Amino acid sequence: MKILSTDELQQAERILQSHLPKSSKIYGLIFGVNRNKPHFLEFVVDSWPDFTTIICRPNPESEHSLDYTKKVSVFSTDEKILKRMLAEDNAIDWSTYFFVGGFDIRHATMLKEISSSKGVPVREFTLVHLMTLQDPSLLPELTVNSDAVTRISSLNESHIDLVNKTWKFGGDEKGYKNIKKLVSHFPTCCITDEKGQPVSWVLVYDYCALGLLYTLPEHRGKGYAKILISTIARRLHAQGYPVYCFIEEENELSYRLFKNLGFTEDPTYRAAWFEFNH
Template identity: 45%
Template structure:
């Protein structure tokens, strides 16, 4: 299934970094911490949009005073000049398996060596990857030696441009814990207990916006993934055609932009309604030769 990605990336200043990092395997894979994460963010910005997901995650991670990011190991093949960077969520509960492993790579051979490292990837459990489609052959080849590919979702990444923020005149709020079941029940990849933990974490720790009815119940909403991507935009059928989605996208985009985060989202090619909405709000497409893909391996 193809998607478009529309985005806006804000400028960030370079930050000094420590020259030391912790060696965690015989393959010299490094687990970044502290100032190294800030330096990695600066380096990844040079590779937008192909680095967008890992860049977006580090933007949130490095500003933990504003949000509480997921517990994730950030691994590189070497430091400070890395060719592969992987953001791997820590698995504390079964629901954590549903979270994406985000991958950025500049070198296919080093990527293959890195993902074969059992410390980096545990191929015995359920896995969900977000990775440039140019590397999909390597990922699936390594996986096929272990287990079969379960599902695949392709996404097209687009280039950042300026974003217009309009005034809506609509009173909106944020989602809370009581809305988890509603979001899970309407999300196309949700409707199961395994997605609940991820959605609960997104609502609790990352920006969201919703339109509330007279009884303070959400009728339209949008969330932010741990990678910084806006998503799960949904309006209840009986409330569509009222401009709620436009209001929510504008408000959340402005909020993310003001905080210094990249502003972007993934849209399926067939979803021309959403595509038209985001285009009208000032989002533009980027290099169509770049694709980000999602792969799931093994049973959950």
């Protein structure tokens, strides 16, 4: 195994770009790191530069990594090598709580077998669609003078508490810290009310996927989500970001929304989130 240096991450980004969309999560993380977004991560590969497997994990040398939920991401084109790295090479620390997000379910059986052999409890808690916008021209044109469009803005630190309280995975101190990092360093988009307070918003995760899309209940049914996604997707594309999202399989409303806005998925690919030592 090899831990990639700053210069090597630039090359890894180019290599992973050729494997999109299946490499989206690792690619998005490296995309952010290469543009000086704050992180507490390190990336390990099986070999260099011709790697088959890359794993993103918390950097044990970072004093701040404990402030956030321990997250691991993986991309591999060779399950045997991935299995060796996970089972024998200590590519991840199996002794503590962590979760693996956006994990290709083709490798799920192998992952569960390793977990079982190590006596580590595992829970698969969400299966997702990977939706990608290949052509931003498919996005609907917004009515420039419409009331909602004139109230498009960005989130700031005064809005973090509201976003954290409404996020299904938030509501605690770690959720607050995660959202603060996203609001401070990644693009956001919101629609405000007449007092300038956000009533609908969307953020970008540290792996550059769209997320935390939410509209306050009393403001739903007005097309705000469609406006926000179209606006931020155009901005991200113009800045060179990958434009994609993960949608939980049971969330049919969001799936139809993104599909109607021109997002597509690779029918051969599914991903899931797994939690260990929960």
